Amino acid sequence: MLKTLGAQIKEYKWASIATPVFMLLEVAVDTIIPLLMASIIDNGVNMGDTRHIYIMGVWMIVAALFGLLTGCLGAKYGAKAAMGFGKNLRAAMFRNIQTFSFANIDRFSSASLVTRMTTDVTNIQNAYMMLLRMAMRAPASIICAMAMSFFISPRLATIYLIAVIVLGALLLFISKAAMKYFDRAFKRYDDLNESVQENVSAIRVVKAYVREDYEKKRFSKAAQNIYDVFVKAESLVVYNSPLMQFTVYACILLISWLGAHMVVSSTLTTGDLMALLTYCMNILMNLMMLSMVFVMISLSLASARRISEVLNEQSTLHNPKEPLYDVPDGSISFKHVSFRYSDTAETPVLSDINLDIKSGETIGIIGGTGSSKSSLVNLISRLYDTDTGSVIVGGHDVREYDMDTLRNKVAVVLQQNVLFSGTILENLRWGDKNATTDECIEACKMACADDFIESFPDKYNTYIEQGGTNVSGGQKQRLCIARALLKKPRILILDDSTSAVDTATDSKIRAALAKTIPGTTKLIIAQRISSVMDADRIIVMNDGKVDGFDTHENLLKNNEIYRDVYDSQTNGGGDFDEGGAA
Incomplete structure (x- = not known):
């Protein structure tokens, strides 16, 4: 874990080194000042030597200014190192997330990833700053002050030593006890973020x-869970302060009482007693700072583990050693393919699939909800790998291709259409970043999107809000189809991508695709039989298996599921799931 996180310090290594160096210089100054003060009292005030007072006073001012300078520089470089460390952690996590396969993403909820890149990283960078500054300054200051105290009076310094040992053990115990609650807290942060994310994205x-009250209660419950955990943790951590206060005042009383007797007996000077009291406060205050460091480290350890999980997560999909960089055509074959989303799943979602699709064919895919239609097409662009069998595209197993090359030639318009903040043109160019305006317009005409775009005041420069909230569902689907067409794919997969458009527009889109990209293999998943009945062939999926694969006419004759659905939709206007298919 430390190695994983430490690798992200990178260019902030020198700032990370400079910070503790300046902290040590500040400690040196703090150690010298009480000695100068003792000299003023013993050799200046008590001896009536005004010149000595002035000289030592000047040196104290110089030391104080130097301490101020080193403290400021330590703070500056500490902030630079910590904030830079946090920046690198977020960048590294984001880069690694981009390599994740769908199987990897399934392991982490989106809310959890957001928490890890925000709250968890903030905890880590704050802890790192405290490690560079306080974790270096406090122990060094305690050691130096302890050494000087023993130099002045071993008898009185023993009081400090006993206090430090006892108090350190108690603070360590408290921090360790609070750790288990901090672990729980961040998991509940995930629940809170998930509640916010779902509410905002689904506010309409x-x-x-009229579920505002329900959502308020749900959010309040998530917030209350975090409150309860942190109250338990802070109920333990809060003991730090009274323990510190008790120790500080007990030490001051003991040193004052014993020290006064020693001054009277002339075994200790007044100046030395003042220096010892200063060192006492120095030691105990730094011990309190050290306890804060322990608390912060305890808090950040949970965050560090969660961040390391993301950074160490390896994609389940990898390029072969010598990948292919060209997809010859859009032919597709499934050879005894079985697939499950989880290794622990008892039954596969796809079982022994065997299909042969010629390049340029238009294939309809139809089946009830949960029949694994989307799972089937996800294997073509290698969003997942098969458990057994192989998926062959262009005459080669998809595992032989460079993944970027394969996915650039297999355009997928998913069920959940996503548009990003930006203009329509910027969204379209996700399909081809170098596409000209004319190419974008041509793709939109094929997707029957040009008409409604031209009706906007800013036309193709119309700004799309986050998630495409300022366009209708049908308009969003057509923009996503146009975006996919700009990739000029060998294979085009439309995963229920025209469900929000009327049947006439759906028919126009299919006709345009057949005419303008005849060499592209088109797979159309739909619930409406009217969307697939003109396809060259139709796959009927049922419970993860291919129940039928033939033309519309032959399926009507030979496939009971297809015939029942057709009768239901043509006679009663029902969808696939109302047609009796499982």
């Missing part, structure tokens, strides 16, 4: 169903 649904 919340308002449509």
Whole structure:
């Protein structure tokens, strides 16, 4: 874990080294000042030597200014190192997340990833700053002050030593006890972020169903859970302060009482007693700072583990050693393919799939909810790997291709259409960043999106809000289809991507695709039989298996599921799931 996190210090290594150096210089100054003060009292005030007072006073001012300078520089470089460390952690996590396969992403919720990149990283960078400054300054200051105290009076310094040992053990015990609650807290932060994320993204649904009160209660419950855990943790940590106060005042009383007797008996000077009291406060205050460091480290250890999980997560998908960088055509074959999303799943979602699709064919895919239609097409662009069998595209196993090359040639318009903040043109160029405006317009015409775009005041420069909230569902689907077409793919997969458009527009899109990209293999997943009945062939999925694969006419004759759905939709207007298919 430390090695994983430490690798992200990178260019802030020198700032990380400079910070503790300046802290040590500040400690040296803090150690010298009480000696100068003792000299003023013993050799200046008591001896009536005004010149000595002035000389030592000047040196105290010089030391104080030097201490101020080193403290400021330590703070500056500490902030630079800690904030830079946090920046690198977030960048490294984000880069690694971009390499994740769908299987990796399934392990982490989006809310959890957000928490790890925000709250957890903030905890780590704050802890790192304290480690560079306080964790270096406090122990060094305690050691130096302890050494000087023993130099002045071993008898009185023993009081400090006993206090430090007892108090250190108690603070360590408290910090360790609080650690288990901090572990729980960050898991509950995930729940809180998930509640916020779902509420904001689905605010229209919340308002449509008048579920504001329910969402408020859900959020309050998540916030209360975090409150309860932190109250338990802080209920332990709060003992730090009274323990410190008790120790400080007990030490001051003991040193004052014993020291006064020693001054009277002339075994200790007044100046030395003042220096010892200063060192006493120095030691105990730094011990309190050290206890704060322990608390922060305890808090950050949970965050460090969560961040390391993301940084150490390896993609389940990898490029071969000598990948292919060209997809010859859009032919597709499934050879005895079985697939499950989890190794622990008892039954596969796809079982012994065997299919052969020619390049340029239009294939319809139809089946009830949960029949694994989307799972089937996800294997083509290698979003997942098969458990057994192989998926062959362009005559080669998909595992032989460079993944970027394969996915650039297999365009997928998923069920959940996503548009990003930016203009329509910027969104379209996700398909091809170098696409000209004319190419974008042509793709939109093929997707029947040009008409509604031209009706906007800013046309193709119309700004799309986050998530595409200022366009309708059908408009969003057509923009996503146009974006996919700009990739000029060998294979185009439309995963229920026209469900929000009317049947006439759906028909126009299919006709345009057949005419303008005849060489592209088109896989159309749909619930409406009217969307696939003109396809060259149709796959009927049922419970993770291929129940039928033939033309519309032959399936009507030979496939009971397809015939029932067709009769249901043509006679009663029902969808696939109402047609009796499992």
